Amino acid sequence: MSNLKFSKTLNILLILIVLLLPWVPSFLDSEVEIQELTDELGFYETYTCQISYSEFQLKNIFTLYQDHYRINLNEYSEAPCYGKLTGVDRVGDIFYISIGLNPLLTLFLQSLFLFLVILLLKKDEKLLLSENSTYAISILISSVLITFGFYSQTRYYEKNFADLDFRFFETYQIIFAFVLFSSYILGYAFNSRSNNLVNYFPFLFLIIGVPFGLNLYIYFLVFIFFGVYKTLTSYKTLNKLLLFSIFIFVWITSVFEGNMFYLKPDKMIGLTSTVYSYESIIYWSLLLFLIVTGIFEYLDKVRQHINYITIKYSFYFVSIVVAILSYFNTEVQPLNAASQIYFGQNKASTRDLPKDIISNWRGYFPSAEQMGEFFSITILLFLSLKYLKNIKTKNFEYFPLSVSVVFLILSYNRAAIFLTIIFGILIYFKGNKNLVSKRNINIAIILFVLLLSFLYINNQIFSYSFTSTKVLSEAQNNIAFEQYSNSLLYLQENLNSNFLLKLVFGIFSTAAFYLNRSYLWGMFFARYSPTTKEFLFGTGPYNLSNLYNEVQVADTVSFLWPHSSFLQVLFYFGVLGVLLLIYLITKKIIYSIKNNNLHIGRYIFIFILINLFKSDSIMYFSTLFTTLFFYNSLKFEDFKIKN
Amino acid sequence: MKNKIVENFCGPYPEGHVFQDISSNPNYVFKNDSNFDQVMLSDIEGNTVYVNSFIECEHYVLGGWNYSPPKSFGEGLDLLMFSKLLIVVLIVTTIIKILGKLKEQIV
Structure with a gap:
């Protein structure tokens, strides 16, 4: 017992060291006396990479709370510059304090931090995967694949590394060593604590896991490793990989027919390709296959230990922490920067507080959409457990739930708010069947008719002839230089003559209109220019580079993602991929309805699915994992509920 | 003749390089070479100088600016x-x- 306590204390001490060490003054720093920051920036321009960040901060406490000081993380630094000031610039009234970072050292630091945090959990009695030669080979193969990812995206990476030249083999040896080390420690942590760890998956929304400057999630290191292990130990999975390789081949052949395109990943960093080339297609395709395989393998192995109550509390805990961080990251710049470095946010927290209660505020999250979805899931999980499984609510639960409701409203994700209400009502009546009477159904119908009438009177319901062509008209309005995409040409020529197309596209366009997606999806069709082969099979997963480069469209106010995971799937896997996915999902849902009428996972999975239809969240690992978690839950009757 | 110490500090000798005894010419003006990456040289007392051409670098190195500052x-x-x-x-x-x-x- 005392040994256990000592080990935990030691762990916490190590976590503190990892958190503080890169920033504290040390014998490595210059002996120059630090000056107070004034309008005269000469001192800080001269002594770059010689002053540790904390030394600067101690001398300039006022930069912590005054509005016009911002921390600028500078990934393009050499290793000795890590955690040191690389300059101070002034743009207008704002001072930008640059701190040197190095992507590989951040990977090391973040992995070590996560490793130590996971070690705080109780060790499982048995390892998830036995540590044999297959285990070692799997780690080596997954590290090689991730290193190949660097090779396939050199144009992106060479801008982020000051001390590596991507023309030399030695560079990849260095990257491989870092990746291998991180994979090894994280693999061990997950492998030895997997049974407990699975119930903490909502922490993926807090510890996002993108090392600053790298286009990958640290969780890839673990799940690719699990995926490789599964492939090496199961003929069925190996056969699936061989089958999948045919698609990879088809996608590669499209590259040879076209040009090489590039894309700045922006907030989707971590799960989007930066280049359309055959190397990147191979990398992202294998990555997706192995991650999905790895996640399913992991979830299947730990299914006996999944407990919805712990998951609910994890959601609560994360809700509160992200709410706190959302607020403080607007005010305290070092905290904002630390969240990016240690929690690996794909986009820094917003620096503005919400101006209004309904202002599309994103807080700690990369997008307001994802923020809304996260808090909705928290609420729905609570409702499902309360009404479907009769779990009593403890008083303290009302606090995280109130926080979730407030933040859901702040996100102003209307679809998530609306769906939470609808699903909430459904769950409530499903759990209280005695309340479902003819009288109540009639009341509901009357209320619904009244609501529709109210919307109609207030001119909120538009004619179908207008809404059904709105996406098309938006696409037509946004062409540039007379460049028409193939999809737009096809729609223009066939929409009126083809009944089925008119019906399907009309419904799609109407849905887009009421979801406020007409412009965004119109832009998608203005850009989407597939050949017949690409329409059938797509162009490969997580690669939007050619979508944004092939056809030029009218300028937009900012860079706009497709805002639909459904359209992304169409682009990645073609119409056949969409049909296959619809088949698999429908099959699983029907199976689960037959299996368990009150299945918690099914409600949440359908909720996520509808949200994904109008959001890009599938490009965030946290959402991808959550979706796969609830999808996988459909296989089983339901998970444990143990207080 | 190629000098190893010069090569260590200044990089490989450019093709067709001819040694010039600059110390005997007090009016010599060094010209920047755009193909030469700036190099920092140090003397025994820790003073530093930046050189912008191979000729300048060679001159300084041979003149005693060939100490590497101790690295922490x-x-x-x-x-x-x-x-x-x-x-x-x-x-x-x-x-x-x-x-x-x-x-x-x-x-």
């Missing part, structure tokens, strides 16, 4: 060294694990 651990830290260290840690950990397993089997 941090300044010497580079990714290659660090990656080697990580691999050594991995190898040692793996060996310890294998030995542990062997010991378990024997017992």
Whole structure:
């Protein structure tokens, strides 16, 4: 017992060291006396990479709370510059304090931090995967694949590394060593604590896991490793990989027919390709296959230990922490920067507080959409457990739930708010069947008719002839230089003559209109220019580079993602991929309805699915994992509920 | 003739380079070479100078500006060294694990 306590204390001490060490003054720093920051920036321009960040901060406490000081993380630094000031610039009234970072050292630091945090959990009695030669080979193969990812995206990476030249083999040896080390420690942590760890998956929304400057999630290191292990130990999975390789081949052949395109990943960093080339297609395709395989393998192995109550509390805990961080990251710049470095946010927290209660505020999250979805899931999980499984609510639960409701409203994700209400009502009546009477159904119908009438009177319901062509008209309005995409040409020529197309596209366009997606999806069709082969099979997963480069469209106010995971799937896997996915999902849902009428996972999975239809969240690992978690839950009757 | 010390500080000799005895010409003006990456040289007292051409670099190195300032651990830290260290840690950990397993089997 005392040994256990000592080990935990030691762990916490190590976590503190990892958190503080890169920033504290040390014998490595210059002996120059630090000056107070004034309008005269000469001192800080001269002594770059010689002053540790904390030394600067101690001398300039006022930069912590005054509005016009911002921390600028500078990934393009050499290793000795890590955690040191690389300059101070002034743009207008704002001072930008640059701190040197190095992507590989951040990977090391973040992995070590996560490793130590996971070690705080109780060790499982048995390892998830036995540590044999297959285990070692799997780690080596997954590290090689991730290193190949660097090779396939050199144009992106060479801008982020000051001390590596991507023309030399030695560079990849260095990257491989870092990746291998991180994979090894994280693999061990997950492998030895997997049974407990699975119930903490909502922490993926807090510890996002993108090392600053790298286009990958640290969780890839673990799940690719699990995926490789599964492939090496199961003929069925190996056969699936061989089958999948045919698609990879088809996608590669499209590259040879076209040009090489590039894309700045922006907030989707971590799960989007930066280049359309055959190397990147191979990398992202294998990555997706192995991650999905790895996640399913992991979830299947730990299914006996999944407990919805712990998951609910994890959601609560994360809700509160992200709410706190959302607020403080607007005010305290070092905290904002630390969240990016240690929690690996794909986009820094917003620096503005919400101006209004309904202002599309994103807080700690990369997008307001994802923020809304996260808090909705928290609420729905609570409702499902309360009404479907009769779990009593403890008083303290009302606090995280109130926080979730407030933040859901702040996100102003209307679809998530609306769906939470609808699903909430459904769950409530499903759990209280005695309340479902003819009288109540009639009341509901009357209320619904009244609501529709109210919307109609207030001119909120538009004619179908207008809404059904709105996406098309938006696409037509946004062409540039007379460049028409193939999809737009096809729609223009066939929409009126083809009944089925008119019906399907009309419904799609109407849905887009009421979801406020007409412009965004119109832009998608203005850009989407597939050949017949690409329409059938797509162009490969997580690669939007050619979508944004092939056809030029009218300028937009900012860079706009497709805002639909459904359209992304169409682009990645073609119409056949969409049909296959619809088949698999429908099959699983029907199976689960037959299996368990009150299945918690099914409600949440359908909720996520509808949200994904109008959001890009599938490009965030946290959402991808959550979706796969609830999808996988459909296989089983339901998970444990143990207080 | 190529001087090893000069090469260490200034890089390889440019093709067709001819040594010029600049010390005997007090009016000599060094010209910047756009193909030459600026180099910082130090003397024995720790003073530093930046040179912008191979000729200038050679002149300074031969004139005694050929001391490397002592590197602290941090300044010497580079990714290659660090990656080697990580691999050594991995190898040692793996060996310890294998030995542990062997010991378990024997017992």
